[in-house]
Amino acid sequence: MRVILASPRGFCAGVNMAIEALEIALESLPPPIYVYHEIVHNKYVVEAFRDRGVVFVDELEQVPEGAALLFSAHGVSPEIRRVARQRRLHAIDATCPLVTKVHLEAIKFARLGYTIFLIGHEGHDEVTGTIGEAPEAIVLIETPDDVDRVQVADETKLAYLTQTTLSVDDANRIIRRLRERFPQIASPPKEDICYATQNRQEAVALLCGEAQLTLVLGSQNSSNSQRLAELSRERGVPARLIDGLQDIRHEWFADVDVVLVTAGASAPEVVVQDVLDYLQRSFEAKIEVRSLREENVAFPLPKELRTG
Ligand code: SF4
Numbered sequence: 263m264r265v266i267l268a269s270p271r272g273f274c275a276g277v278n279m280a281i282e283a284l285e286i287a288l289e290s291l292p293p294p295i296y297v298y299h300e301i302v303h304n305k306y307v308v309e310a311f312r313d314r315g316v317v318f319v320d321e322l323e324q325v326p327e328g329a330a331l332l333f334s335a336h337g338v339s340p341e342i343r344r345v346a347r348q349r350r351l352h353a354i355d356a357t358c359p360l361v362t363k364v365h366l367e368a369i370k371f372a373r374l375g376y377t378i379f380l381i382g383h384e385g386h387d388e389v390t391g392t393i394g395e396a397p398e399a400i401v402l403i404e405t406p407d408d409v410d411r412v413q414v415a416d417e418t419k420l421a422y423l424t425q426t427t428l429s430v431d432d433a434n435r436i437i438r439r440l441r442e443r444f445p446q447i448a449s450p451p452k453e454d455i456c457y458a459t460q461n462r463q464e465a466v467a468l469l470c471g472e473a474q475l476t477l478v479l480g481s482q483n484s485s486n487s488q489r490l491a492e493l494s495r496e497r498g499v500p501a502r503l504i505d506g507l508q509d510i511r512h513e514w515f516a517d518v519d520v521v522l523v524t525a526g527a528s529a530p531e532v533v534v535q536d537v538l539d540y541l542q543r544s545f546e547a548k549i550e551v552r553s554l555r556e557e558n559v560a561f562p563l564p565k566e567l568r569t570g
Contacts, residue, residue, distance in 0.1 A: 339394020
């Protein structure tokens, strides 16, 4: 067996920052540390922190007054920040700066009186947070058909924004439809789909054609990981999205000589290495690293944790 190991893969700068922030909070603040929603969408990461006493909550009412609370990499709405202040929580904001950038764009367009089409997936933590910045101005668009159905009062004041972890191809299809129907629509100053999402998708797009099966390490609720598996399938290469070695079935590899391995932006490298070890042990796999781009992005820690 030959294994093509895609690079870049795995942790992005936003996930690295959020995880480091939680590590520092655990070491330096009185326990327990609370996190609003999953710190990143990855089962392995969340369970490891849960084992160390971190409490993940979906409602701020679950957090006792005065306790330390981290906002996850996906960001939160202003209403959540307000409630956190009201409950006198020690809030630490680990929102990825690339998500914050989309929030700021939403605020700017809403202040100018624009209707904003937010291209994204309903119910995703990031989308919920972004909509919360200007709920009266934002309309969620999930498919090209949504574009045909939408009604607007003033076609001269329209803008679109996107979730950071979308499929680049799907987003472009929707944007094309928006531009056809509303030629004057304003776009974000700089693309919203983040560098990490784009680079991981680019690597799968370029490499999956050489493989008969793509393994994506990542959780089912990780948007960017789901998009990697979809992308491979759209190109005719079956794909499996797995949290780790425990999900693998030996029979998947019958008649498979070449496997592409990648990982979503919230999947740790340790789960990738477990899978590679298994493929080497079971099928004498030769690993071939294919690096398509260098990533040198790093984000500062939340200001509440910076020293000096
Ligand atoms: S996937 Fe992109 S937007 Fe999300 S945390 Fe990583 S860098 Fe930030």
